[in-house]
Amino acid sequence: EDSYEILDNHPINRRRKDEGKMPANMLWFWGESHPPEIPSFVAKYGIPGAVIAAVDLIKGLGRMVGLRVIDVPGATGYIDTNYLGKGQYAAAALDRYDFVWVHVEAPDEAGHESDIDKKIEAIQECDEKVLGTILSGIKQRGYDVRILLMPDHPTPIATGSHSSEKVPFILFDSRKHERNILPFDERAVHETKTVVEDATELMPMLLETISD
Incomplete structure (x- = not known):
């Protein structure tokens, strides 16, 4: 209400009203809060x-947990993102x-768009250009690694919305040679x-502080 009193009569809003436009006359804060007290990643895992x-x-x-944020040119958060760049920057x-x-x-x-073709394309790009590039970079460097691969939640094509179903995950260890693993899909869950x-x-489990 206070923001309305201040903004409604602002010169910019008066001009917008004269031009037949909607005024921007109220502030709505979403998700306001204080940062939670969470230990840093290095403090928790060393x-x-x-x-x-x-x-x-x-x-x-x-x-929030003290990780270094690495920006990748061309990373968009959409289907046209720079998959290859993400893999290269991750390996480096x-x-x-x-x-x-x-x-x-x-x-x-x-x-979310219920677009099965785009979803297939995105998964294939992740497999080839993100994961494949990371694995190639690791091999070139001769590193022993563990990789946890998983979605954070399902977003089914049928609904276009997040769901609370369980998700599959793969925990890969370059020092081990596993056999007879299940396909990485929803049925495996x-x-x-x-x-x-x-x-x-x-x-x-990933960091081997408990047994997998």
């Missing part, structure tokens, strides 16, 4: 880390950081014997 993302929410989460970041979080928004956006009910256990 290693430095970085995050690569185009989505502000992910960047903010990274900054491992020269400096022991942990790198790579987020790709494109499959989620395709799900119901077929696997490895079920993690508490998502907070995934990071310790």
